[in-house]
Amino acid sequence: MTDLPPQTRATGGRKAAYVVLAVSMITVWEGYQKVGWHDPIDPKGVNTVCYGHIEDVQIGETYTKTQCEEMLASDLPRYEAMVNKCIHVKMPPHRHAAIISFTYNVGGGALCKSSVARKLNAGDVQGGCDALLLYNRANGKVIRGLENRRQAERKYCLMDN
Numbered sequence: 001m002t003d004l005p006p007q008t009r010a011t012g013g014r015k016a017a018y019v020v021l022a023v024s025m026i027t028v029w030e031g032y033q034k035v036g037w038h039d040p041i042d043p044k045g046v047n048t049v050c051y052g053h054i055e056d057v058q059i060g061e062t063y064t065k066t067q068c069e070e071m072l073a074s075d076l077p078r079y080e081a082m083v084n085k086c087i088h089v090k091m092p093p094h095r096h097a098a099i100i101s102f103t104y105n106v107g108g109g110a111l112c113k114s115s116v117a118r119k120l121n122a123g124d125v126q127g128g129c130d131a132l133l134l135y136n137r138a139n140g141k142v143i144r145g146l147e148n149r150r151q152a153e154r155k156y157c158l159m160d161n
Contacts, residue, residue, distance in 0.1 A: 019080075021097030023072065025156065026104050027051050029149045032068065036061040041138035052104060076100070082108025086117045092160035095129070098153040102132055105149065110135075129157035 030052035036059050038047050047057035050068030053075060063071070082103050083096070091099065099120075103111045111117055114135070120128035132154045136146040 017093035018096040018100070019076065021093060021156070022076065022100040022104075025097060025101040025152065026072065029101065029105070029145075029152070032065075034063050034065070034068065036063075041143065075104070079104045079108070082111060086112040088121050089123065091120070094156045094159035095125075098129075098132070098156035101149075101156075102135070102153050105146075106135055126158070129154050132157060 032051060033049060036047050036049040036057040038059060042048065042054075046054055047059055048054055049057045049061070049071075050063055051072045053068070053071040055075075079100055083099050086103075086108065087099060099111070099116070102116065106114075115131040116128050116135075118128075119125075119131055132150045133147075136142055136150050138146065
């Protein structure tokens with residue numbers, strides 16, 4: 001991880017803390033689905049399995065719980081790298097976990113273009129965390145599950161503030 005900006009690098013216990021928190025948030029909000037499927041709120045061609053895994057998912061293909069856990073473990077470093085690319089300020093573990101959860105849901109491109117990243121990078125923690133609440137829609141409609149997820153992510157984002 002030496003290619004990351006110094007303020008976003010984490011080592012030892014700090015990294016372990018936000019990884020555990022991020023996994024906990026992702027598994028709760030993504031849910032567990034052992035059979036590949038297409039959620040109608042996702043774009044056409046984006047299929048999901050396990051805990052929100054979307055790469056090379058075939059509808060109807062079945063995975064074990066262990067395979068799903070392995071997929072999540074292999075997905076997390078990619079999403080952490082997206083966060084580190086877009087957020088250039090040091091974050092406490094709870095905030096880092098909330099932003100990884102958010103990015104896992106919306107993608108790295110969306111994070112980089114978001115008011116969440118812009119405000120956090122400007123040092124406006126309250127504004128950046130509050131901006132999470134803006135991302136509660138799919139296909140132009142407010143989704144209750146996304147509202148609940150964003151409230152939880154905001155709560156974690158504001159911890160240690």
